[in-house]
Amino acid sequence: MKLCDAMVHALLALEVRYLFGVSGANIEHLHDAVHRANDPRLRSVLAKHESGAAFMADGYARASGTLGVCCATSGGGMLNLAAGVAEAQASAVPLLALVGQPPLLTEGQGGFQDSSGKGHNVDALQLWRAVTGYAAKISRPELFWPALEECLQHALHGRQGASALLLPRDLMDAEVGPPPSWLHQVDGPGATRAPVVSERQCQRTWDLLRAARRPVLVLGEAAARQGVGEALQSFIAATGIGVVTTLGNIAAFPHRHPQYLGCIGVAGHPSAHRYLAEQADLVIAAGTQLDAMTLGPLGHTLRRLPLLMVNRSLTDVPRELEPDLLLEMAPAVLFEALNPLLRSRALRFEAPAGYRLSRHPPSPAPAADRPLLTSEAVQTISRHLPQDVHLVFDAGNCAAAAAHYLDAPLGTHASIALGMGGMGYGVASAIGVQLARRHRYAGARRPTVVLCGDGAFLMNGAEVHTAVELGLPVLWIVFNNASHGMCATRQRLYFGNRVEASVFGIEPSIESMSRGFGPRQRLWVERAETSGQLARALCCYFDESAHLPGVLELHLPVEQLPPFAPFIAAQEALQATAALKLGGHELQVGARVAASTIR
Template sequence: MIRVQQTVADALAGALNDWGLEALYGVSGANIEDLHDAVHRLDGGLRSIAARSENGAAFMADAHARIHGTLGLCCATSGGGMMNLAVGVAESRQSGVPVLAIVGQVPTRLEGVGGFQDSSGLGDVVDAEALWGAIAKDVCVLRSGTAFWSVLRALVTSAVNGRQGPSVLLVPKDVFSHPVPARPMDWPVSPMTLRTALPPSGAAVADITAAIRSAHRPVIVAGPGVQRAGACDQLLAFAEHACVPVVTTMEDTGAFPADHPLALGIIGTAGHPSAHRHLNTEVDLLVVLGSALEIMVRAPIRAALDRARIIVVDPAPQRAAAALPTSDVHRADLNLLLDALWATPGLTGAGPGRPNRYEVTRFLPTVVEEHRHVRLPQGDLLQSEAIAMLAERALPDSGHLLFDAGNCAASALHYMATPQALTTTIALGMGGMGYAVAGAIGAQLGAADGDRTIVLCGDGAFLMLGMELHTAVELGLPILFVVFNNAGHGMCVTRQQRFFEGRVEASRYPAASFVEIARGLAGNHDMWAGAASTPVELDAALDSLQAWNGNGPALLELIIQREEMPPFTPFLSADAPEGVLPSPALPRTVATPDASRPTAA
């Protein structure tokens, strides 16, 4: 029997499949079709997911990796396909998400001689390697099959280690057909086995232990790195064990249960004023886990950063060290650090517990001046009111909640307390509109049985990437797309009203009917679609939606005719009115300042 030597395309598809990766997100084309054909011929679990745009494909891969702790996969052909893919890959780089992007290129013989979509950099054409070198963490042009295994290992190793990020594999079309040698005997069983564990040093554990024991008002800042490390349960156990309060960041509001007695709320430009005030006036130690405290997070707590000691722990803390030059930085995996702290003597009940009489407050919704005296005949639906009704009736028991950019995201982050079994995601790296619309596909495809995904987005975001709803329809995914329709880019309108004397330019447009768009995309497939412009209509829509029970995708359009000032600190005065959120009851295993401090079970 003659053994046929594998080609690059077959070897690549087979390796990704054997790693247990589920989805290759992309749009096909002449210079990537060999890879898609290899996936088609697989007898395995990896499948091609045909996105409706390449930037949507990259957002899907990012969300799949970001939420489920794996390597995301996306691909595109050359030319415009490659350029579209770059939008999403840039988000992965900025947010530190491990993705492998595979980009087809023109055949080698056509480089520099007028090949269609040539980006070889030879002559007066785009240089793909230089382009991706400026966007991705690592990039390589594969020139021969003999180098395939070493190149793939190097790119994935780079993606999953240190500050994680995207690697890009550029493959000329003819190279996809090159033969490759046999797979190395020491080939890793999964991409994450290429990651080098970073246990905390003894000095780091001792430093944090001593700091917590000596602090009067310590607080843990739980960033998105906690969830990505799979350490949310360990953080909860340690916080209870040591009786140290926790704030989450707007990067990941679900990193710690919002209804827990030790939860002091959210920090960041869409955070809670009570949390900012407590940190700025009371706290003497901040233990920052998995956050670089970038400007969107640290802006409202500048006083705290000046007055308190700051300890930062992250596998790649370089950004935090640059932003907070007076902080003490330790490099470690957060799950390993929390395990080590749990096992350290002397931390049981070392913290103060929940501050006396502390209550989480939020900014009270306020209708903007130009709409304050408008009254609609049938009543109207305010954004904050809709969010409260959604939180009460539309959130699944478990699954994933994705916030898109803009005023609706700021309001939802601020007002919505999410259940513990929901992950929360917002793309603050590049902050691109439409991320959540496409990313929901990746979130749901990687989800456990029974989990559902919800997207909260504005009409502007949906107009940019809403065609990915068609992808959800094709796949029958139980995703609820909630579209806040105010016929404009709300955050841009608010900025122009506030900072440009009310002159609004290039931020408003005629209203669209997203229910009609959704029905058109659904065709003969099953999908629920409904709209509401009043609380009564929303109540009825939620009844209908509950009867639908996640039997495929759904779209709920919320027509917002009167705007509120978003709870976004750059837009608010220092004396903006606040209200009190209900405080949860204290469980017996968590100490308060006036109670004994038992060890958490």
């Protein structure tokens, strides 16, 4: 079996449905092998940019719970792919990158796109080792199957993450032998090597729970990605424990559930932060390592509270925390061990008395004589979202506002890139998310909705064309403030209002740009400048056009301060300084007036 055909055979054996990528001279053998295989179970998806292909594979893996696969040719294609692959590695998303390389015979000989590391050439293998958990380059045909096995082990098991397999062009047609027996025994992400909760760990957890009256469960993105399974749901229902979500997946727990306390972190709800600081007596962090975006303003609070952390990997727990118990396993494993104890020993926690979720007041506040504001737009979107929608947030002020002000309907799923945090991630990853949903909800109209800024859309908005080609019901809602809003906000707050390289000189027309990606009968496009126009546009799309991809541009000429903890603190500090200066000025004027009166 030739290497290129063996790779396709392996993808089929692994039940990989999509190969996201852009073809080129040193990866075209792989695409030809897909074409010749002519198997409906595996389809190539042509992205418009290699970073988009990697983001799509990442989105597919997150939404499907299976392996995402992307590919690119050498040179610029390889480097473009790296940004998205690095996000998967940083966020522990199972992904395999297949990277074409120039022929081995041309290495160090002035070959086109040489990345052998010889002489002054780029070293592709070292580059990929830096952005993945494991990378291998096939230098001899007999190394193909062992290298692929190692890539899969690193991507699918343990912490999970990204692997890269570098495939030189002159080995694509080399004979690599028949498929090994292990190929048909590969389990899905996390299916093997599942740790067992020891009796000591279970007892220590039980002791912490028994000593608490008002514990809080922090439901992280990793736990939600693996599915808030029956064991965890049973534990929550049986104990009455309060639940908070994180920016990684604000919809990991139903927002209208009586035990839901809100979202925590840099875009979290002040009421949830107060409850943790003033009433909680134990924190269980499940599926999160409590990184900076999740901790936000809670660092001091979590340092003084008893803390139990359970996650598949706990290698990056912040040094400032001192957890009472660390359990390196999938959260579901722990709760499956605890639930039998609940049936024999009563354990019920106090309900939050009179708790009411609160949000930061928008600044400036919406008013009848003002244009549409970001917070107002998010609240309008929230009222019109259907159930069972998947929300994808891109980077920036609109993501912070959406995480804070949005009230997610029942059955909502959500995702965001917090590993590398690249702009344009959400725009492209939604393609992979919706392809995963197409198979999960066969025949049902369950759209994916992207909330992104104009800056992010300009980076990867051409992937709308990919959705048109595939007929995917993805709605991109683009918050157009003619700037990179979060960058401009930082410059205004931290650099004395000196805004540079963050605001566009000419406002881009997202509506006009999008109309070029497909005919009206295959792509829905609209623009809104007021809350009423936005409400009507959303009704039109979800009632009449939700089977199509769509783009909805929001014109937002007035920038609000996003509900982002560092910005709120900086704004308050600036206001306090201004008040002191004003007070000092008034004292000086008063002193001069008093002196003149005495004279």
